[in-house]
Amino acid sequence: MSKRLLLSVKEISKSFGTVKALSKVNLDLYEGEVVSVVGENGAGKSTLMNIITGIHRPDEGCIFVEGQEKKFTGPLDAINAGISIVHQEMVNCPNITGAENIFMSSIVSSKSPFVNFRDIKKRAAALLANFDGHIDPSTKMGQLSLSEQQVVEIAKALSTNAKIIIFDEPTSSLTEDEVKRLFGIIRKLQENGIGILYISHRMSEIFELSDRVVILRDGTHVDTLPIGDLSEELIVSKMTGRAIGDYCPPKAETIGEIILEVSGYEGVMFKDISFSLYKNEILGFAGLIGAGRTEVMKAIVGLLPSKAGSIKLGGQTYRFNRYPQAIQKGVVYLTEDRKIEGLFLNMDIEQNMSILNLPHISGRVFVKKKLQLSESQKYSRAMNVKASSLQQKVGTLSGGNQQKVLIGNALSVNPQIIILDEPTRGIDVGAKAEIYRNLRQMAASGVGVIVISSDLPEVIGLCDRVCVMYEGKLCGEVTGEDINEHRILQIASGL
Numbered sequence: 001m002s003k004r005l006l007l008s009v010k011e012i013s014k015s016f017g018t019v020k021a022l023s024k025v026n027l028d029l030y031e032g033e034v035v036s037v038v039g040e041n042g043a044g045k046s047t048l049m050n051i052i053t054g055i056h057r058p059d060e061g062c063i064f065v066e067g068q069e070k071k072f073t074g075p076l077d078a079i080n081a082g083i084s085i086v087h088q089e090m091v092n093c094p095n096i097t098g099a100e101n102i103f104m105s106s107i108v109s110s111k112s113p114f115v116n117f118r119d120i121k122k123r124a125a126a127l128l129a130n131f132d133g134h135i136d137p138s139t140k141m142g143q144l145s146l147s148e149q150q151v152v153e154i155a156k157a158l159s160t161n162a163k164i165i166i167f168d169e170p171t172s173s174l175t176e177d178e179v180k181r182l183f184g185i186i187r188k189l190q191e192n193g194i195g196i197l198y199i200s201h202r203m204s205e206i207f208e209l210s211d212r213v214v215i216l217r218d219g220t221h222v223d224t225l226p227i228g229d230l231s232e233e234l235i236v237s238k239m240t241g242r243a244i245g246d247y248c249p250p251k252a253e254t255i256g257e258i259i260l261e262v263s264g265y266e267g268v269m270f271k272d273i274s275f276s277l278y279k280n281e282i283l284g285f286a287g288l289i290g291a292g293r294t295e296v297m298k299a300i301v302g303l304l305p306s307k308a309g310s311i312k313l314g315g316q317t318y319r320f321n322r323y324p325q326a327i328q329k330g331v332v333y334l335t336e337d338r339k340i341e342g343l344f345l346n347m348d349i350e351q352n353m354s355i356l357n358l359p360h361i362s363g364r365v366f367v368k369k370k371l372q373l374s375e376s377q378k379y380s381r382a383m384n385v386k387a388s389s390l391q392q393k394v395g396t397l398s399g400g401n402q403q404k405v406l407i408g409n410a411l412s413v414n415p416q417i418i419i420l421d422e423p424t425r426g427i428d429v430g431a432k433a434e435i436y437r438n439l440r441q442m443a444a445s446g447v448g449v450i451v452i453s454s455d456l457p458e459v460i461g462l463c464d465r466v467c468v469m470y471e472g473k474l475c476g477e478v479t480g481e482d483i484n485e486h487r488i489l490q491i492a493s494g495l
Helices: 045-052 075-080 098-102 104-109 117-128 146-159 176-191 203-209 232-240 293-300 323-328 338-342 369-383 399-411 429-444 456-462 485-492
Strands: 005-016 019-030 034-038 060-065 068-070 083-086 164-168 195-199 212-217 220-226 258-266 273-278 282-286 308-313 316-318 331-334 417-421 448-452 465-470 473-479
Touching (some): 005 045, 019 060, 019 195, 034 045, 045 164, 083 146, 098 117, 098 146, 176 195, 176 203, 195 203, 203 232, 220 232, 258 293, 282 293, 282 429, 282 456, 293 308, 293 331, 293 448, 323 331, 331 399, 369 399, 399 417, 399 429, 429 448, 429 456, 456 485
Parallel strands (some): 019 220, 034 195, 164 195, 282 448, 282 465, 331 417, 417 448
Antiparallel strands (some): 212 220, 258 273, 258 308
């Protein structure tokens, strides 16, 4: 028995001013199918999803839902047609209950001045019962874990009788256990005949979940292929026009002297951490989520308290109690959460590029605007930030360009040591390649580079040496041919 065609996107085109975002893109989705949509940042994935969910109107082309042509005038039209989206960043109200979040649209649109809270709690519990684990619909959203919040978001989609659910980078903030739980939920949705559009930069997820893959490049539809006909190398080459081997630059040929020594660091989630960083190398920190990698680095730069320990830098011994002390000595930390902790999204590139360097570009009262501009131009060019101007708001940039701004801001203080936490999370392979080249150039120029990453291919391809943590302890160090997935996971699992 053939499967029912739920969604058909035909010859969709969309321009924003003179920029052609999509050109004659096609996509089909059948019941019970997972179709991954892949492409570099700027390939048109978000624009296509915005058109499918009614946020944007296409300039050309048609959308058919279960064989009927639809012309959406807004998101509500798409929801009424059975299309819902689970966003990368949770779109909910943290101070009201899960049940109220699930039925928020019906509560708002109701003509009655009263809300039957008992009824919506009962209906929410029935929806949540479809998923593993127990979530109390009376619990406030802000008190739920990220994976539980995602379950509520999926329940919200089902409350509208969704036939098609779009998942946009759904695992970017989840632990491994939470990811497994989400995948189980997606498979259950498939069994119930719901079609899934899945967007992710993580190849392992694409190969685990997908039935077919739609590949976009520069706003055009390159190919749609069954997952069995694809390899990671083929997907990347179709996305970018380049081979996967081009992404990580050659590793250091020679390693210099010690430039940083960390001795006996101890904090709430880690103890007795000691390691050295050498000139010209990129030092990786690997381990499962919760192993304590981020906490160690934040303690070293004074962003988290430490109970014991010191660092030796340039022949001097330090222990930083506040982050400005670390910056003053040339030790800079780049957060894994650029949107919340790293950047001011409503400010422009020039302003964001200057945050750490304010003491240098400021007079007694005012910022020296000419100096701020010249410094921002310098580091924007160094990082190849792609934007209309330095006055473009950072929140409007792609993930890769936001990360480049964050790194450029760190470079503005001429660091001796730069610590990058998940430096390529949520960005496409092309932007990754640029950042990898920049990190290698920094290391070659004498800047000490430490990379915390949960992306094993990144750790293996980029790092000259890897420290592996397990449950707050530094349990091993690998170099050379030992930098491989089997060895790193063995140590990271405490084996």
